[in-house]
Amino acid sequence: xxxxxxxxxxxxVVSQGDKLFVxxxxxxxxxxxTFDKVLLTxxxxxxxxxxSAKVNAKVIRxxxxxxxxxxxxxxxxRYRRTKGHRQQLTEIExxxxxx
Numbered sequence: 074x075x076x077x078x079x080x081x082x083x084x085x086v087v088s089q090g091d092k093l094f095v096x097x098x099x100x101x102x103x104x105x106x107t108f109d110k111v112l113l114t115x116x117x118x119x120x121x122x123x124x125s126a127k128v129n130a131k132v133i134r135x136x137x138x139x140x141x142x143x144x145x146x147x148x149x150x151r152y153r154r155t156k157g158h159r160q161q162l163t164e165i166e167x168x169x170x171x172x
Contacts, residue, residue, distance in 0.1 A: 092165070101132065
């Protein structure tokens with residue numbers, strides 16, 4: 074069984090046992106999270122839209138992504154700026170999908 078779930082305004086295709094990185098969630102490591110915004114569920118034979126479907130997940134850890142370097146420059150004006158950014162992510166494991 075697979076589902077398309079919306080987590081923090083981003084959509085993910087998930088199935089039971091998947092591990093994925095999502096934007097930072099306000100939960101402690103080891104706790105359970107339930108996602109209510111399930112957009113679509115599918116089995117091997119049929120696809121359905123069920124507004125009462127839920128996805129349960131377990132928080133594994135909180136991490137930071139790789140650093141992204143942002144560089145700005147205006148030629149012939151002596152203007153250069155360098156900034157770095159590391160996005161905060163949460164690694165979750167999908168424990169169950171319910172209809």
